[in-house]
Amino acid sequence: MRPRELDLSDAYLAAQNLLGWKLVHQSPQGRTAGYIVETEVYTMDDPASHAHHGETPRNTAMFQESGTIYVYFTYGLHHGVNIVTGIKGHGQGVLIRAIEPVEGIELMKMRRNTQNNKILTNGPGKLTQAMGINLELRGTDIDTGPIFIEPGIKPVEIIQTTRVGISKAQSKPWRFYIYGNPNVSKLVRL
DNA sequence: AGAGCGATGGCCT
DNA sequence: GGCCATCGCTCTA
Numbered sequence: 414m415r416p417r418e419l420d421l422s423d424a425y426l427a428a429q430n431l432l433g434w435k436l437v438h439q440s441p442q443g444r445t446a447g448y449i450v451e452t453e454v455y456t457m458d459d460p461a462s463h464a465h466h467g468e469t470p471r472n473t474a475m476f477q478e479s480g481t482i483y484v485y486f487t488y489g490l491h492h493g494v495n496i497v498t499g500i501k502g503h504g505q506g507v508l509i510r511a512i513e514p515v516e517g518i519e520l521m522k523m524r525r526n527t528q529n530n531k532i533l534t535n536g537p538g539k540l541t542q543a544m545g546i547n548l549e550l551r552g553t554d555i556d557t558g559p560i561f562i563e564p565g566i567k568p569v570e571i572i573q574t575t576r577v578g579i580s581k582a583q584s585k586p587w588r589f590y591i592y593g594n595p596n597v598s599k600l601v602r603l
Numbered sequence: 604a605g606a607g608c609g610a611t612g613g614c615c616t
Numbered sequence: 617g618g619c620c621a622t623c624g625c626t627c628t629a
Binding site for chain 1: 624
């Protein structure tokens with residue numbers, strides 16, 4: 414499901430627009446969902462983006478139509494999930510860095526092997542583990558696939574700041590989060 | 604609170 | 617061969 418008001422035409426706008434929407438994964442083990450509270454922009458011009466050097470077998474999903482799900486695997490054990498933006502060929506997307514758990518919290522705890530709600534989904538690798546998102550879901554679409562978007566909450570205040578965990582273009586203010594939300598991974602401000 | 608570091612595997616400057 | 621859009625544990629405070 415893609416709500417009509419969800420604007421995925423441009424990564425910078427979408428990264429802000431996506432905050433507060435509910436990210437859902439309907440998996441065989443059950444449904445998990447949470448409000449998106451932290452995002453990052455990645456475009457082709459950006460040296461830190463997986464799309465920067467053009468299309469490869471790893472990143473083809475990023476070059477599909479907006480609403481495509483791009484999942485990557487890194488550090489030998491973690492996954493990250495993006496929602497592709499722009500038009501086919503643009504190679505841009507929004508990394509979902511944190512959510513506020515809303516549905517399927519017991520399933521999330523089991524997958525994360527913890528009882529601590531504070532550390533369930535406050536990071537890109539944590540939320541994909543909690544929601545059961547892996548490479549099999551790479552290339553699926555929010556209009557037809559098991560990962561989709563539903564209406565959520567309206568953010569009161571959005572903070573724009575620098576991204577996390579990159580070695581290039583570190584000064585670019587291409588991260589957004591909902592002010593005051595306890596699930597945000599890193600609270601640096603500019 | 605924060606620095607340091609090992610784990611672990613897909614993919615390519 | 618070497619690099620990661622990370623995490624959790626351990627050590628110093």
